[in-house]
Amino acid sequence: MVEYQHVTSDMSVYRDGTIKLHGPEGFDGMRKAGRLAAEILDELTTFIVPGVTTAAIDDMVRGMMLDAGSVPATLGYRGYTHSCCTSINHVICHGIPGEKVLKSGDIINVDVTPLVDGWHGDTSRMYLVGDVPLKARRLVEVTYECLMIGVDMAKPGVRIGDIAAAIQAHAENHRYGVVREFCGHGLGRLFHDAPEVVHAGRAGTGPELKEGMFLTIEPMINLGKPPAKMLSDGWTAVTRDKSLSAQFEHSIGITATGREIFTESPKGLHKPPY
Numbered sequence: 001m002v003e004y005q006h007v008t009s010d011m012s013v014y015r016d017g018t019i020k021l022h023g024p025e026g027f028d029g030m031r032k033a034g035r036l037a038a039e040i041l042d043e044l045t046t047f048i049v050p051g052v053t054t055a056a057i058d059d060m061v062r063g064m065m066l067d068a069g070s071v072p073a074t075l076g077y078r079g080y081t082h083s084c085c086t087s088i089n090h091v092i093c094h095g096i097p098g099e100k101v102l103k104s105g106d107i108i109n110v111d112v113t114p115l116v117d118g119w120h121g122d123t124s125r126m127y128l129v130g131d132v133p134l135k136a137r138r139l140v141e142v143t144y145e146c147l148m149i150g151v152d153m154a155k156p157g158v159r160i161g162d163i164a165a166a167i168q169a170h171a172e173n174h175r176y177g178v179v180r181e182f183c184g185h186g187l188g189r190l191f192h193d194a195p196e197v198v199h200a201g202r203a204g205t206g207p208e209l210k211e212g213m214f215l216t217i218e219p220m221i222n223l224g225k226p227p228a229k230m231l232s233d234g235w236t237a238v239t240r241d242k243s244l245s246a247q248f249e250h251s252i253g254i255t256a257t258g259r260e261i262f263t264e265s266p267k268g269l270h271k272p273p274y
Contacts, residue, residue, distance in 0.1 A: 009025040012224070013193075019213060034261075039129075042266065047060060049102070057110060065114045092245045093111070095236050099206065103129065107127070109126050119189060120188065124218065126140045128272045128273060136244055146170050150199070151259060155261040156209055160201070161198075161203050162204065164197075164202075180226055183198045197215050197219075212263075218247060
């Protein structure tokens with residue numbers, strides 16, 4: 001049975017399986033965190049070009065967070081030692097920044113989560129590096145469509161399975177695979193919390209969305225088949241068939257009549273080409 005918990009800003013919150021329901025102060029906190037996250041991804045649109053290393057991207061992300069008075073939520077999280085994730089080509093998610101040099105034709109997802117006054121702004125966006133083949137561009141475009149189909153559906157009374165089924169149907173209509181091993185999640189003052197937000201499933205199933213819920217929708221869509229595998233570093237997930245993968249992510253809050261996107265681009269840079 002799904003349990004919901006109304007929380008206030010002065011309450012301690014724990015990952016206890018309950019779905020947290022937030023009030024106006026929570027929405028204010030998530031707006032600030034989400035806006036900073038989106039502003040960072042906006043700045044990367046001109047920085048990500050052939051010849052740039054993923055370590056340089058990580059340095060830029062960390063610098064922008066610190067300059068804004070926030071900290072990278074990923075830094076030190078379960079032993080992770082970087083300020084963002086950089087997932088290139090067949091990497092599905094949690095790619096580790098390093099000396100890898102971006103080349104023309106690459107696609108890359110950058111996932112950032114600044115922690116601002118105790119609130120997590122979690123978002124990711126795809127970037128096209130140089131001259132990218134049409135099939136990769138199309139995968140990125142459809143993945144963004146999958147994200148927004150899910151976001152646009154979110155409102156009180158809708159179930160997680162309704163969102164999952166709609167995302168899955170759109171991806172599979174284009175003969176793409178939807179990753180099952182990773183999903184979206186609740187968030188707020190906790191980085192990862194209930195509920196799990198799956199991107200493939202059956203309509204009418206799963207927790208019901210209620211006003212005050214904060215969650216991420218972050219479909220991972222493969223050009224080939226859905227299965228993923230983990231690399232030996234314990235973080236990097238790649239497509240088992242080595243096909244390209246793309247992902248977009250928004251953090252949203254459920255309102256009385258719909259949803260609010262906390263991580264929408266202030267500059268309108270929602271999807272490439274930028």
